[in-house]
Amino acid sequence: MFDGLKDKLxxxxxxxEESAEAEEAPPEADASSESDAADEPDAPAADPAEGADRAExxxxxxxxxxxxxxxxxxxxAFATGRIIIEEEDLEEPLWNLEMALLESDVEMSVAEQILDxxxxxxxxxxxxxxxxxxxxxxxxxxxALVDVIAVGQFDFEERIAEADKPVTIVxxxxxxxxxxxxxxxxxxxxxxxxxxxxxxxxxxYRAGANEQIQEHADRLGRDLISHDQGGDPAAVIYDGVEYAxxxxxxxxxxxxxGRLHTSDDLMAxxxxxxxxxxxxxxxxxxxxxxxxxAVNRAKEFNDAAAxxxxxxxxxxxxxxxxxxxxxAYVTGKPILFLGxxxxxxxxALFDPEELVESLLDEE
Numbered sequence: 432m433f434d435g436l437k438d439k440l441x442x443x444x445x446x447x448e449e450s451a452e453a454e455e456a457p458p459e460a461d462a463s464s465e466s467d468a469a470d471e472p473d474a475p476a477a478d479p480a481e482g483a484d485r486a487e488x489x490x491x492x493x494x495x496x497x498x499x500x501x502x503x504x505x506x507x508a509f510a511t512g513r514i515i516i517e518e519e520d521l522e523e524p525l526w527n528l529e530m531a532l533l534e535s536d537v538e539m540s541v542a543e544q545i546l547d548x549x550x551x552x553x554x555x556x557x558x559x560x561x562x563x564x565x566x567x568x569x570x571x572x573x574x575a576l577v578d579v580i581a582v583g584q585f586d587f588e589e590r591i592a593e594a595d596k597p598v599t600i601v602x603x604x605x606x607x608x609x610x611x612x613x614x615x616x617x618x619x620x621x622x623x624x625x626x627x628x629x630x631x632x633x634x635x636y637r638a639g640a641n642e643q644i645q646e647h648a649d650r651l652g653r654d655l656i657s658h659d660q661g662g663d664p665a666a667v668i669y670d671g672v673e674y675a676x677x678x679x680x681x682x683x684x685x686x687x688x689g690r691l692h693t694s695d696d697l698m699a700x701x702x703x704x705x706x707x708x709x710x711x712x713x714x715x716x717x718x719x720x721x722x723x724x725a726v727n728r729a730k731e732f733n734d735a736a737a738x739x740x741x742x743x744x745x746x747x748x749x750x751x752x753x754x755x756x757x758x759a760y761v762t763g764k765p766i767l768f769l770g771x772x773x774x775x776x777x778x779a780l781f782d783p784e785e786l787v788e789s790l791l792d793e794e
Contacts, residue, residue: 432771433752437790439531444568446524447553521550536722536753541579541760548575569791576790580766581783582759587740587767588624588780591682594711597675599683601668601704603732604716606637606689609744609770613716614684615647616770616778617742621682622651628682631671632657633664633704636688644686651775654680664688664700665707672708685710701736712739714767719749726757733762744770746779755786 525546532542552571591598600617604610611634618628630648632655634640641657648655656671668685675683685708687701704710715738717725725743732738741758746769749755759765766781 432747432769433749433755433786433790435750436531436535436752436756437792439528439535440572440790442531443524443528443572444565446527447521447568448565450519450521450524521553525550532753532756535751535756536726538723538726538753538757538761541757544579544760545572545575548578573787573791576756576787577783579760580756580786583740583763583765584759584783585740585765590712591621591626596679596681597672597683598681598712599668599672599675599685599708599710600712600714601633601685601687601701601708601710602714602716603687603701603736603738604689605728608689608716608718608721610689610716611640611644611647611686613742613744613768613770613778614644614686615651616775617768618647618651618653618682618684619775620768620778620780626681627679628653628684629671629675629678629680630655631668631683631685633667633685633687634689635660635662635664635667640686640688665703668704668708668710698735705736713737714739715741715764717741717743717754719743719746719752719754719769722749722751722753725754726761729754729758730761733764738762738764740765740767742766742768742770742778747771747777752790759783 528549529542529546532545533539537545549568549571552574553567602610602614614630618630621628630644630653632641632644634644635658638660641660645655645657647653654674656667656674658667658670664687668683671683671685674680685704687704705713713736715729715732717728719725721728729738729741741762741764743754743758743766746755755766755769769779769781771777771779
């Protein structure tokens with residue numbers, strides 16, 4: 432999963448290592464000057480106070496700017512077993528990293544944030560010879576990636592456990608991205624943790640929608656609340672809530688019609704569901720393989736209907752990883768789950784730290 436992005440991040444680490452290691456040699460002394468100095472007679476002993484003043488002045492002259500280590504600083508760093516990372520060491524690798532992120536469908540503002548964070552973390556940093564430049568790069572990338580991926584993250588199961596029952600969750604997204612299947616998978620995920628659920632089909636526009644979700648409900652042994660095609664979606668989900676209250680069901684999982692933000696009537700229906708049902712969570716569903724399109728749609732849906740989190744399907748088929756990297760940052764709302772296969776058990780709770788570690792794992 433996300434192997435293409437993993438390779439690109441590894442390439443950045445190698446680029447910085449090559450660039451920094453090329454600068455490891457200490458500033459070379461002038462050989463002819465050393466020879467001349469050896470032939471000259473011994474000079475009279477200098478006044479210690481005078482020597483201290485001169486050393487201080489030389490140190491001040493060689494201190495250089497805050498942004499770029501001076502020759503004096505580099506020599507001192509080498510003498511103490513350290514290597515300083517300079518702007519020139521990062522310039523080309525960062526450019527290559529930016530292109531790699533964009534090619535992996537990472538949203539532009541997200542890529543820029545990652546680059547700024549890596550640059551700020553590494554520039555002027557020194558490493559001991561017992562460390563490696565690669566370790567510095569990995570630490571910088573780790574922190575930068577976690578910062579953008581973990582935006583808004585919360586403990587989904589804890590929220591379910593602490594909320595008043597029934598918990599009502601409404602699912603949104605365009606047609607064909609696995610929204611209904613994700614509902615079935617989440618029902619199974621909840622059952623594995625001891626929570627009962629009922630499905631409610633608010634997708635009353637699409638022919639065959641009732642049959643599709645009914646098939647999932649039958650396979651899982653769940654009850655389904657549905658109305659005839661063309662019915663009021665808000666009324667269906669409301670009935671689902673009433674059923675859950677009457678039968679001590681923990682969670683209501685409400686499907687909605689696949690919609691685009693440009694479809695005013697469908698967005699109005701979603702707003703009506705919010706008014707009538709007041710769901711505890713609204714979850715956006717899209718395909719990880721949709722890349723930049725998924726990122727754009729997540730932002731548009733969030734602007735229109737204030738989502739609480741996202742599920743990305745087909746993550747197992749996505750080598751780019753752009754949507755997984757970008758969705759939380761552009762919406763301010765977390766990725767909650769990844770769909771990783773066709774089975775009902777193929778739904779993985781999203782862990783930003785775990786994802787970043789897998790992306791930076793060299794093995």
